[in-house]
Amino acid sequence: DQQVKQNSPSLSVQEGRISILNCDYTNSMFDYFLWYKKYPAEGPTFLISISSIKDKNEDGRFTVFLNKSAKHLSLHIVPSQPGDSAVYFCAASAAEYGNKLVFGAGTILRVKS
Amino acid sequence: NAGVTQTPKFQVLKTGQSMTLQCAQDMNHEYMSWYRQDPGMGLRLIHYSVGAGITDQGEVPNGYNVSRSTTEDFPLRLLSAAPSQTSVYFCASHDPGHRAFFGQGTRLTVV
Secondary structure (H helix, E strand, O other): OOOEEOOOOEEEEEOOOOEEEEEEEOOOOOOEEEEEEEOOOOOOEEEEEEEOOOOEEEEOOEEEEEEOOOOEEEEEEOOOOHHHOEEEEEEEEOHHHOOOOEEOOOEEEEEEO | OOOEEEEOOEEEEOOOOOEEEEEEEOOOOOEEEEEEEEOOOEEEEEEEEEEOOEEEEOOOOOOEEEOOOOOOEOOEEEOOOOHHHOEEEEEEEEOOOOOEEEOOOEEEEEO
């Protein structure tokens, strides 16, 4: 039973346009959400995070939106660049469960130039 | 800044062999963890530790052992390798703000 779901295995976007990656979760105890980026043959790297007390967090070209009522979060990348091509993982944690990270299956983003 | 260092990067084992995946961090984090990544399944937690001498099971602990004798090191032991343990393994060190910092991974093949 996947508690964190990324329903789109892949996404293709033109350079300069917006990339929107989506993530749904089922456990209402989750109170912290993170996005990780992963290049081939490397470990995941932290990108951006959001606490459940917020509904938006921005860091440069990256913005994460959280809709708690829908148990949904999204990562917006504007403008998309070819170097953004990678696998993006959504993750969630709950203080109740010792802040263990639960990951989604990942979405492959391809930015075409 | 080394961050999290994993060795080896690649390993091929025969069924039934044992081995230890090494992980070391230099960020003085109390919380460390091991994940495996399989196609279509994201990263799944194997074992984790909240400090030296303290370890606990994650989602998929069977067939693996861990120990944490120092803050820096968190080795993962495969007791008797099985083909189902073919995977990419990542060690992570977590800061107090929830962020996990990952090593480069170990690609393990069990034949």
